[in-house]
Amino acid sequence: MIPELGRAAVLLGLAACSVGAVTGMWAGKTGREDVWRWTRWMALLFMGAIAIATALMEYALITHDYSVKYVAEVGSNETPLAFTIVSLWSSLDGSILLWALILAIWAGVFAVKLKDTHPEHAPWALGSILLVGVFFTFLVSGIANPFERIPDPLDNGPGPNPLLQNHVLMIVHPPTLYLGYVGMTVPFGMGCAALLSGRMPTSWARAMRRWMLVPWACLTVGIILGGWWSYEVLGWGGYWAWDPVENASFMPWLTATAFIHSSMVMERREHLKGWTITLVMATFLLTLLGTFMTRSGVFNSVHSFTQSPIGPVFLAYLGVMLVVSVLLLAARVDTLSPPTAKLEGPWSRDMAFLGNNLLFAAFTFTVLLGTVYPLLNEVMTDVQISVGEPYFNRMSVPICLGILFLMGVGPALPWGRATFSTLVSRLAVPSGLALVIVIGCVAAGLREWVAIMTFALSGFAGAVTLRELTEPGRQRAAKLGEPLFTALMQTWRTGHRRAGGYVVHFGVVMIAVAIAASSVYRSETEMTIREGKTKSFMGYDITYTGTERLDEPHRWSRVARFDIAKGGESLGQAEPRLNHYKKMNQAIGTPTVMSGLDEDLYLSLVQVDPEGKMASLSVVVEPLVIWLWVGGGVMLLGCIIAGWPTRRRREEAA
Numbered sequence: 240m241i242p243e244l245g246r247a248a249v250l251l252g253l254a255a256c257s258v259g260a261v262t263g264m265w266a267g268k269t270g271r272e273d274v275w276r277w278t279r280w281m282a283l284l285f286m287g288a289i290a291i292a293t294a295l296m297e298y299a300l301i302t303h304d305y306s307v308k309y310v311a312e313v314g315s316n317e318t319p320l321a322f323t324i325v326s327l328w329s330s331l332d333g334s335i336l337l338w339a340l341i342l343a344i345w346a347g348v349f350a351v352k353l354k355d356t357h358p359e360h361a362p363w364a365l366g367s368i369l370l371v372g373v374f375f376t377f378l379v380s381g382i383a384n385p386f387e388r389i390p391d392p393l394d395n396g397p398g399p400n401p402l403l404q405n406h407v408l409m410i411v412h413p414p415t416l417y418l419g420y421v422g423m424t425v426p427f428g429m430g431c432a433a434l435l436s437g438r439m440p441t442s443w444a445r446a447m448r449r450w451m452l453v454p455w456a457c458l459t460v461g462i463i464l465g466g467w468w469s470y471e472v473l474g475w476g477g478y479w480a481w482d483p484v485e486n487a488s489f490m491p492w493l494t495a496t497a498f499i500h501s502s503m504v505m506e507r508r509e510h511l512k513g514w515t516i517t518l519v520m521a522t523f524l525l526t527l528l529g530t531f532m533t534r535s536g537v538f539n540s541v542h543s544f545t546q547s548p549i550g551p552v553f554l555a556y557l558g559v560m561l562v563v564s565v566l567l568l569a570a571r572v573d574t575l576s577p578p579t580a581k582l583e584g585p586w587s588r589d590m591a592f593l594g595n596n597l598l599f600a601a602f603t604f605t606v607l608l609g610t611v612y613p614l615l616n617e618v619m620t621d622v623q624i625s626v627g628e629p630y631f632n633r634m635s636v637p638i639c640l641g642i643l644f645l646m647g648v649g650p651a652l653p654w655g656r657a658t659f660s661t662l663v664s665r666l667a668v669p670s671g672l673a674l675v676i677v678i679g680c681v682a683a684g685l686r687e688w689v690a691i692m693t694f695a696l697s698g699f700a701g702a703v704t705l706r707e708l709t710e711p712g713r714q715r716a717a718k719l720g721e722p723l724f725t726a727l728m729q730t731w732r733t734g735h736r737r738a739g740g741y742v743v744h745f746g747v748v749m750i751a752v753a754i755a756a757s758s759v760y761r762s763e764t765e766m767t768i769r770e771g772k773t774k775s776f777m778g779y780d781i782t783y784t785g786t787e788r789l790d791e792p793h794r795w796s797r798v799a800r801f802d803i804a805k806g807g808e809s810l811g812q813a814e815p816r817l818n819h820y821k822k823m824n825q826a827i828g829t830p831t832v833m834s835g836l837d838e839d840l841y842l843s844l845v846q847v848d849p850e851g852k853m854a855s856l857s858v859v860v861e862p863l864v865i866w867l868w869v870g871g872g873v874m875l876l877g878c879i880i881a882g883w884p885t886r887r888r889r890e891e892a893a
Contacts (some may be wrong), residue, residue, distance in 0.1 A: 242307055244579045245295040245386035253286035253376040255281045256369050265367020279350040282365060285372060286347035293340045296385060300326060308383035309333055315398030317792040322404040326581045328413045329399035332385035339375045341421040346372060360443050363432035371424050374556055377865035383549055397743035401820040401827055402742055408468040416461030416488060420526045422454025427523035430516045434571040437545060439512050448502040456878035457496045462488055462873030474828040474843040476763060481631040486610045487529030490603050494522040497599035503593050513572040520564040527557045587656055591649035598641050605634045636689055637830045640696060643751060646744055647700035650707045669702035670780040693755035701748045708741040739881025744878060749870030756863040765857040770852050779840055780804040786851035792818045799844050813842035
């Protein structure tokens with residue numbers, strides 16, 4: 240019964256979504272409250288139906304119901320329960336169902352949150368969101384139907400891709416990324432509402448920014464977790480390789496980041512309305528492109544776990560949405576901004592934000608070109624080429640340095656024109672700190688200019704961020720005679736959006752320093768060690784103590800044990816392993832990472848002789864990697880602070 244019930248739930252969701260899309264547009268055009276009420280009910284029915292379908296699929300996976308097509312493709316009696324549950328997103332059909340589920344949840348939450356606010360825009364927005372839902376639910380009901388019944392099912396299945404059951408991070412990384420990806424549909428719908436209505440009041444701009452912040456935070460965390468998974472699982476000692484699917488998640492993050500900054504200008508100064516809406520539309524289109532990259536099988540990627548016939552259909556939909564977005568922008572964007580709107584400059588926060596946006600746009604285009612060009616070249620010339628890390632690194636480094644510089648300059652500048660004395664008073668100390676960092680790096684023997692400039696600009700941006708974060712509290716303490724800590728907490732509470740933004744900037748600074756240090760000053764080698772012998776590398780003494788075979792229901796593993804010491808002090812035992820799965824002929828390694836505040840020791844097992852007397856391994860020493868993950872956590876904390884509801888916001892919603 241599971242295939243039939245699941246299919247029925249999907250079709251019910253498709254019907255509700257289709258009706259809701261029509262009534263939403265009708266309510267937006269006519270302003271009728273009864274039609275708007277029906278739209279909200281259809282959104283909630285859509286959410287309920289897809290939730291039921293997903294629950295049925297999870298039940299089929301857990302009970303190993305191999306009469307269900309998707310379970311037969313990714314299920315296995317030997318797969319642990321946790322990875323059985325998350326195998327929902329291990330292949331094409333399940334991942335599209337997950338996309339539909341998350342979109343339905345976003346639509347349902349939006350319908351509840353905006354039921355009594357923004358009557359001129361909310362129906363248009365929800366109708367646009369549900370219209371996107373029609374396509375994805377249509378896929379689940381047709382070409383990507385996971386509930387197809389198998390007449391003569393087997394007693395067991397192959398299980399999910401071994402790479403997807405090799406680390407606990409795969410339990411949280413994909414859904415977090417999807418929450419961000421799919422959540423970008425909500426600001427897209429709100430942008431469509433602004434274009435369809437021809438109005439963009441400040442209140443709607445503020446709401447659109449808030450609805451972008453949550454998926455942006457999810458996408459940020461998803462990207463960080465993806466890098467962490469790559470670092471902990473793939474065994475090459477890195478966390479970012481400019482893989483096509485990595486790029487596909489990074490591009491909408493770039494445009495969404497640009498939107499968050501430009502929306503501040505739009506909200507405060509009534510500038511950049513058209514540009515801001517364009518960024519919203521581009522972000523959504525890039526999420527569609529990313530899904531196409533992941534699930535079409537066209538791009539060769541470590542993240543492309545399936546080949547599918549969905550590519551042409553998805554590409555056609557992407558083309559349609561691109562045309563619709565361009566036509567909407569061309570027809571209505573001029574109505575959103577007054578023709579007299581001008582930016583102050585050149586030394587103003589307005590212009591700094593504009594520069595920030597231009598750099599993010601250039602970064603997005605650079606990544607898009609490097610990702611898509613090999614495919615386009617192959618289509619046109621039938622010649623396969625590759626665009627690798629040298630291109631991306633060479634092009635991205637100056638852009639990233641420019642962004643770091645503007646991270647420091649922008650917050651220090653006032654809205655409107657800045658005087659020379661203002662610039663000197665606000666930038667003298669941060670500039671002095673940057674100079675000291677440069678001198679210190681050179682004195683310490685560092686010569687890599689990219690790393691030195693990154694450290695200096697990070698110090699510059701960090702100093703400005705710290706000043707802007709604490710200055711209101713210092714002023715309040717001086718004026719009211721309050722203790723400094725009390726004054727700081729009070730200003731952060733009342734200005735939490737501002738404070739959260741600066742906390743995010745601190746996280747970015749941490750990540751920039753970690754990337755520069757780990758990329759430039761990384762040391763690696765390969766060594767073969769006899770049992771009982773010791774070899775040294777970068778101050779670490781590595782002693783091979785033997786191997787052990789571990790048998791699990793879904794795999795068996797060869798575990799090698801190494802005693803690690805540094806400076807005569809024991810650091811513990813490392814246990815890298817080679818995992819053997821039934822589905823793959825080649826062993827998959829699981830490295831051991833020994834993390835410290837200053838550096839990581841990364842051991843990846845390459846080979847063990849049959850008797851276990853000799854082991855070959857790759858050894859990598861990378862400085863400051865842990866601060867990349869810490870920086871991601873700090874960025875998440877900043878997002879939570881910035882998005883925390885206040886009394887004013889609750890009153891506005893009421």
